[in-house]
Amino acid sequence: MKNKADLLNQYWTDIYFHLHYIHTDKITHQAIRIMQLIDKQGNIGVSEIASFLNVSHNTASEHVKRLENKQFIIKKRDPADERKAFICLTGRGKEVLDRNTSLDQEKLKQVLNELDEKEQCAIEQALKILSERAKQCKF
Amino acid sequence: MKNKADLLNQYWTDIYFHLHYIHTDKITHQAIRIMQLIDKQGNIGVSEIASFLNVSHNTASEHVKRLENKQFIIKKRDPADERKAFICLTGRGKEVLDRNTSLDQEKLKQVLNELDEKEQCAIEQALKILSERAKQCKF
DNA sequence: CAATTATATCGTATTATACGATACAACAAA
DNA sequence: TTTGTTGTATCGTATAATACGATATAATTG
Numbered sequence: 001m002k003n004k005a006d007l008l009n010q011y012w013t014d015i016y017f018h019l020h021y022i023h024t025d026k027i028t029h030q031a032i033r034i035m036q037l038i039d040k041q042g043n044i045g046v047s048e049i050a051s052f053l054n055v056s057h058n059t060a061s062e063h064v065k066r067l068e069n070k071q072f073i074i075k076k077r078d079p080a081d082e083r084k085a086f087i088c089l090t091g092r093g094k095e096v097l098d099r100n101t102s103l104d105q106e107k108l109k110q111v112l113n114e115l116d117e118k119e120q121c122a123i124e125q126a127l128k129i130l131s132e133r134a135k136q137c138k139f
Numbered sequence: 140m141k142n143k144a145d146l147l148n149q150y151w152t153d154i155y156f157h158l159h160y161i162h163t164d165k166i167t168h169q170a171i172r173i174m175q176l177i178d179k180q181g182n183i184g185v186s187e188i189a190s191f192l193n194v195s196h197n198t199a200s201e202h203v204k205r206l207e208n209k210q211f212i213i214k215k216r217d218p219a220d221e222r223k224a225f226i227c228l229t230g231r232g233k234e235v236l237d238r239n240t241s242l243d244q245e246k247l248k249q250v251l252n253e254l255d256e257k258e259q260c261a262i263e264q265a266l267k268i269l270s271e272r273a274k275q276c277k278f
Numbered sequence: 279c280a281a282t283t284a285t286a287t288c289g290t291a292t293t294a295t296a297c298g299a300t301a302c303a304a305c306a307a308a
Numbered sequence: 309t310t311t312g313t314t315g316t317a318t319c320g321t322a323t324a325a326t327a328c329g330a331t332a333t334a335a336t337t338g
Contacts, residue, residue, distance in 0.1 A: 005247045008247060009242055013175075014274065028295090045315080047315070065317080083316065103148055122261060122265050122268075131157075139246050165324090167326090186284070197287085198326070
């Protein structure tokens with residue numbers, strides 16, 4: 001008998017598999033990971049990316065450069081320390097990230113439309129709770 | 140005001156961001172997509188992979204070869220048509236896929252442990268419903 | 279037997295990933 | 309003011325991944 005975490009992961013990966021966007025972007029894993037970090041956590045510079053990806057600072061710098069060239073991110077200097085750069089997603093970057101990590105909005109809507117209001121509400125509350133607790137939890 | 144699909148996607152990507160495994164594998168996007176397809180849908184051959192990724196059959200064949208070399212997948216001949224190969228994940232392939240697409244089991248357990256039984260049950264039921272409907276829905 | 283299908287290999291071109299060495303700019307401490 | 313440190317960037321180098329057209333082989337189908 002599977003434990004609960006296994007079961008939830010089964011559901012989790014099934015949901016993603018069936019509801020993800022058709023992947024059309026030629027995008028790589030490292031690009032997605034970096035943009036996820038930028039999107040979900042503020043105050044990101046090259047050093048933070050190097051740590052997050054567990055690569056050297058020069059490698060992280062190259063990654064940032066490539067994403068900048070693709071206009072997925074922009075860099076701003078930290079006024080408090082002009083050696084540092086703050087890295088932000090552009091609108092275009094957000095769109096690419098969305099298409100490669102989120103559930104397809106049309107598919108999700110269609111699924112929700114076939115649920116009754118109570119079920120919809122239950123799903124929303126459940127994901128909300130899980131999201132909030134996931135953020136709060138110290139690992 | 141965001142629509143519901145936006146909101147759910149916010150939760151969805153937040154959950155993944157906070158609960159994913161630390162990425163240690165040097166794995167690429169195409170590898171993950173292929174293994175997801177094999178894992179979630181049976182009867183996969185090179186042609187199906189070419190369609191799924193929207194690449195040519197020779198490119199798909201190269202992808203399959205690389206995954207085979209890494210011992211993430213194995214190929215079996217279809218007895219009904221020996222030109223065709225059935226592609227299956229190895230144990231190792233499943234582990235790599237899990238680490239790169241599932242929520243980290245320890246993190247998930249820790250979060251669940253801080254919820255009461257009612258909340259846990261609600262989350263399980265919600266993901267179950269969403270998973271089942273996602274599978275059934277025609278897009 | 280000829281045509282078609284499924285896959286594999288090779289050559290080629292481009293892009294991505296990674297790092298050590300090195301460099302420059304900015305900051306901090308003495 | 310000088311020296312040491314920090315943060316990032318660039319370059320050269322090596323390897324791997326992605327993609328396809330051309331070509332080949334084996335198996336199936338009509």
